[in-house]
Amino acid sequence: MTGSEASVISTLLVANRGEIARRIFRTCRELGIATVAVYSDADADAPHTREADAAFHLPGNAPADTYLRGDLLVAAALTCGADAVHPGYGFLSENPDFARAVTDAGLIWVGPPPAAIASMASKTRAKEIMADAGVPLLAPVRAEDATAADLPLLVKAAAGGGGRGMRLVRELSNLPSALAAASTEAASAFGDGEVFAEPYVENGRHVEVQILADAHGTVWVLGTRDCSLQRRHQKVIEEAPAPALPAALRAALHTAATEAAEAIGYQGAGTVEFLVAPGGRGYFLEMNTRLQVEHPVTECVYGIDLVALQLRVAEGHALPAAPPEPTGHAVEARLYAEDPARDWQPQTGVLHRLEVAGAGVPELSGPLVPAGLSGLSGLRVDSGFGAGDTIGIHYDPMLAKVIAWAPTRAEAIRRLAHALERSRVHGPVTNRELLVRSLRHPEFIAAQLDTGFYERHLDALTAAPDDNETRVAALAAALADACGRSRFGGWRNVPSQPQTKTYRLEPDGTEHEIRYRHTRDGLTADGLPDVHCLSATRSLVVLEVGGVRRQFAVFAYEDGSVYVDVPRLPGGATQGPGSGSDPGAGPSRGAGGRAPSCASYTSYTAYTSYVSYALTPLPRFPDPTARTEPGSLLAPMPGTVIRLANAAVGDAVQAGQPLLWLEAMKMEHKIIAPASGTLAALPVAPGQQVEVGALLAVVSD
Structure with a gap:
């Protein structure tokens, strides 16, 4: 439960990591509250670990061994002298057992009462409560009773959120595998594999209402947010207030959110999420009994610090009768x-x-x-x-x-x-x-x-970017590299063999072999007849392309990667300011055709906007052993093989057919056949850890 009137938080442990931990620490610094971080092996040098007043080590890397271990988190708080725990979002933030463990240890829980969390922790139970309160909702569909008439369906994790443990099902035959996959992902992310299915509304809007309630009966409604732009059911762009909502619908959502909070005796910050169908009706989706990732847009519009208000409510303070007006x-x-x-x-x-x-x-x-x-x-x-x-x-x-x-x-x-x-x-x-x-x-x-x-x-x-544009960027990288390797930058004033440098564009894989030479008439580059070099340093190359002056900022890093930032004009064209007013600008390709100096200038201007190209310089003579058999599928990232498809070596497979699934970054990733053919090799097994570039399968013609 939240704190009493006499509660004062002096030291706060944040049972989370990354951005949300840093966000909470920021408010604590402003309020004079000491902070405690927890960190896994992988986070030993993470920013949130470095910024806290104290940090407690959680041995291991997997969430199940670290940030999902409620017993370790409570022990960390007690060991470090914390008197309160903030769960952030994700991990155990909506786990009522963890909230109870915190309060049972005599610590202040910065969140809603465990009973309120429990009532919303299971989305299936939450829907029952909301139905009893008269809140409109999409009723769950029993998987065993589902028919083609129920399609499409959305399989969802009963615990947690953030798009994990969700699968869209458009064919009834895919429902069992979707349930299994969602359950596996949910168990990994939240420690609970329960899933359910509900109708999927095509082209609906995801609109949510921010609420804040205290222990004295006051419930604030802090407007709406639109979070409709999503990938993999995870939000990408959010805004407040939700635009283009009819006044009546906005009022109805506000009322439903208030009723939801009152129905469960809610305290603290929370979000009631709705799906607004194309016809304009809003349906209850779920209630997140925690701070949301997108809470900053509400803070900006209402001029408040939601974390500070969470802490005040946890200490037992009453909210003012009404929130500030939005702006x-x-x-x-x-x-x-x-x-x-x-x-x-x-x-x-x-x-x-x-x-x-x-x-x-x-x-x-x-x-x-x-x-x-x-x-x-x-x-x-x-x-x-x-x-x-x-x-x-x-x-x-x-x-x-x-x-x-x-x-x-x-x-x-x-x-x-x-x-x-x-x-x-x-x-x-x-x-x-x-x-x-x-x-x-x-x-x-x-x-x-x-x-x-x-x-x-x-x-x-x-x-994909224009091929000619990326080739010019590679030329800029080559000229900057020449400045770094020679005080003369490789310039020649007599005919000679061209300078040659090859770059691979990332992640596209396109290779550009750059061949250029400098003569008394200026730079000439194979395949780029309208490009002339005006000046070059290790960090900035100024080229005239088709009569337009353009500036390429070049960044080379110790791992060998090169990034070329190309200024662009509105409308998508890439071009520098063209004013000729850059500090220290080098000599132009003017009278006499004098070749530019590598030391012409060493700074770059702050451009209006950029297109950034990542390049990898390639060796002149590639290692002949570094070849990959055609049809090979390589691991795109380090991860764990969690299951294989029903295909054995020697079977015919079709392009796009799933062969196996990797788990990495708390998400499941499907590895598919790149073309139709025969599965020639499958050298991995479930549970196997693989590094990036590891061979997963081979599909032969």
């Missing part, structure tokens, strides 16, 4: 290390650079409430990673949440898109470009929102 609009984008063009495949590796333009780097930055009240930028970044950190295989690959506030929705969208496209994110592949394109999509701008957005538009939103 303006806020939009949040989740920046993930993932490849949307490849089935949203999560990525691992070193994050070399994370700089969000206008909001600071690489930690929690910007005001918690950037509602323009003090002339601030209106941008906020909540991040779990910083430059030099490693994105591993064990946890969610979200790098940061970038939030923008403005007086109107259109201005908030513009501000967020502009901040994202001006940001530098070097390391594993991310969804940054997808976020920018999504925010600028006509349907999103017009508030034509539904959960099928990415099903309709993913191909266009992940279109």
Whole structure:
């Protein structure tokens, strides 16, 4: 249960990790509350571990051995002298047994009473309670009684959320395997494998209502959020208030959320989620008895700190009779290390650079409430990673949440898109470009929102870059590399063999062999007749492309990776400012055709916006043993083989047919046959750990 009137929190343990732990620590620092972190082996040097006043080690890496061990978390709190526990979101945040263990240990639980959590912890039980309270809902469908008339169905985990343990079923024959897969994933993520099925509403909107309640009978309704843009049933872009909702529907959702809270004696922060059907009716989905990932947009609009209010409620303080009035609009984008063009495949590796333009780097930055009240930028970044950190295989690959506030929705969208496209994110592949394109999509701008957005538009939103554009970027990388290797930069003033450098574009795999030479008439590059070099340093190359001056910022890292950031004009074209006013600009290809100097300048300007290309330099003479047999399927990431399909070596398989499933980053990933043929090899078994690049299967013609 939450604290009494006499309760005072002096030291808080956050039973979580990453971005949400850092977010809670931030408020604690402002309130003068000491903090305790918990960390697994993989998180020994994570930002949240470093930032807390004390940190307690949870041996192991798997969530089941660490962040899902309630007994270890309570012991950590007692050992470190904490008097309260905040669960964050995910892991044990909605586990009533953990809440009881915390209070039984004499600690303050920063969350709703265990009984309230229990009533909502099972989504099936929650629906029964809401039905009794008169809240409209989609009734669950008994899997054993399901018929074709019930399709499509959505299989969901009864405990937890965040899109894990969910499967969409459009054919009745797929229901048993969907139930099994969802149950396995739910058990791994939440320690509870119970799942159920409910009708799936096509093209519905995901709208939720934020509530905050105290122990004195006051329930605040803090408006709506729209979270319809989702992938794998996980939210990508959220905003508050939910746009284009009829006033009557908005009022009905507010009323239903209040009734839900009152029906279970709720206290603390919580979210009541609804599915709004195309016809305009809202159905109760679930109640999250915790803080939501997307809580910043509500904070920005209402000018409040929800974590601070959670702590006050836990101490027993009463809320004012009514919440503050909302102002303006806020939009949040989740920046993930993932490849949307490849089935949203999560990525691992070193994050070399994370700089969000206008909001600071690489930690929690910007005001918690950037509602323009003090002339601030209106941008906020909540991040779990910083430059030099490693994105591993064990946890969610979200790098940061970038939030923008403005007086109107259109201005908030513009501000967020502009901040994202001006940001530098070097390391594993991310969804940054997808976020920018999504925010600028006509349907999103017009508030034509539904959960099928990415099903309709993913191909266009992940279109590959122009081949000529990436080739010019590779040329810039080669020229910068030449400056780093020679004080003369490889320039020649007599005819000679061309300089040669080969780069592979990541993650596309396209290889560009760059062949160029400098003569008295300037640079000539094979296949790029309209490109001329104006100046070059190790970090900035200025080229004239088709008569347009363009600047390429080049970043080379110790692991050999190279990133080329190319400024672009509105409308998608990539081009620098073209003003010629850059500090230290080198000599142009003017009278006399004088070749540029590698030392012409060493700084680069802050461009308006970027397209970023990741390149890997390739050796001139590749290792002949580093060849892969045609048809080989290699592990796209480190992970665990959790099950094999019903296909044996020697069987005929069809293109797209599942062969096995990997579990990595708390998600299940299907490995499919790349083409029709014969399964020639399957050298893995369930439970086997594999590294990135490990051979999983071979399909021969």
